[in-house]
Amino acid sequence: MARSESMETCGVKITSRVLSPGTAAGPPLVLLEPLSFWGAYDPATGTIIDTHHPQCGASLTGSIVLMPETRGSGSTPGAIAESIRRKTAPSGIVLLKPDVNVAIGSFIAATLYGLRCPVVSVCPSDYERLAAASHLSIFEDGSIEVRL
């Protein structure tokens, strides 16, 4: 079906599991490989700095970052919190596999700085739908509005 200016934007709502609450909106940025937020990501600039990562150089700032999982590091919460503090962080993070480190980093930053970067997890089929969207809005209750 052809789209026209007069048509309502096609949208759906998806429910997610809230790991750290907040509201956020932005374009999705799908990471092709798991990312370690410590060592492979620079909180000062919000960019991927690991030369082994296929998206090295990409900025995560302001996007809703979709990633299947993180590469585990005990320093992840610190890197996430620092990035949120410096306002270089993604506006929100959507995971396939719930990750305690990402969630705690976001939760601590919310408490210390009042800055929100919601972290949620979704099932694989919803993950695919989110990845294909042009714009996502995450709400406090974990519902995600998808604009195609």
Place this chain on the structure above:
Amino acid sequence: MSTAPGLDEIDRARLAGKQGRAMQFAMETLLRAAQIMGAARLVPITFAHLDACFYAGQAHVDFAQHLLDNGASFSVPTWTNVGLVSLADETLRPENEAPQAVSGARRLMQLYAKLGAKPVWTCAPYQLPNRPRLGDHIVAGESNAVAFYNAVIGARTNKYGDYLDVACAMIGKAPFAGLHLDEARAGEMLFDVTSISPELRRQDIFYQLLGHHVGRRAGQRIPVVLGLLGDASEDNLKAVSAAAAASGGVELWHAVGRTPEAADLERAFRGRVPPTAFKVTKNDLINAHHELSSARDGPLAMVALGTPHFSFTEFAQLISLLAGRRIKPGLKLYISTSRFVRDLAASRGWIESLVGAGATIVVDTCTYYSPAVRGMSGRVMTNAAKWAYYAPGMLGVEVVFGSLKECVESAVLGDVWRDPNLWKHVA
């Protein structure tokens, strides 16, 4: 937030803010983590080793300051990991090299001491007295300590990330999930080293190379090693723990006949049928050696020992290997250790003689991460797989890997020396 079942009266009072804002914050953090980890309840812990005292940005300092300002205290004995800097020697990482990080790191370490953590500043807390016992639930974050506590002592911890380690220590509990549970501690892979000659299995380098190899293969799974000698020392097991945690992310491993949860093969796998063993060969060890050496042999700028922190028995070996000789003038020999072990070694006169021989003893911190200690550059030799794994990326130095004896002889010569006897026993 929904409250996890099994909260006692004190937990509920903390959650309600009756013990101050900091304790409430810690309880909220802990419950959030428990929910994500799928823990049905919290489990009391007896000890915590904090990694959050290692500076990783201003957020770390703000977090600790927030706790101090809001009445935080620890509910269990809580010790500190290394810091980014040494509080004992400010010249090691001078402030003008990286002003924000160095001053932030110092401030952070002071904050954790003020909060009541025992300032041991070591990544090898298991070398100090009063360590946890078999079956104790504890909290640790430093990767080698997690692997050592789980594997060698049989105390139970997950690898706790920043802030959650602190929250657990404040509440005195952890989410009852992961490696705290019996069923999660069964071996998942089997490595058979029985084809390696017993002579080589007695060498310190064997354990470093084995750990690196096993970690590479295991990733985050639980490896079981068959054929470690029954008298393998804690230094040997420390080497396996640190190397496998660095190259793979191993948090628990078992050595059949040597570690406490692996009296035999059946127990190592908790009654399950062991999988087909990977036979560890001479080539695996040689490959590991190559992977840990980013540079060819040649003149050395530095020799780095003590990752994880050098033990009392390692100091004894070093003194005996050095045999009163001086190291090559101009070469730096750094030995990282804890204040506790340093003082113990000093009581034997060893520190005085090592310093007299030209060595530098580093406490509170380590030498493999940035900012480089005293502008270190060039070719560095180390006996520590963990050092060799991280330093090329973190410091941009070239690394040559060797045994403790090779490191000592090389430090005396100023050039890499190879032990002709080391590999001759290899089957």
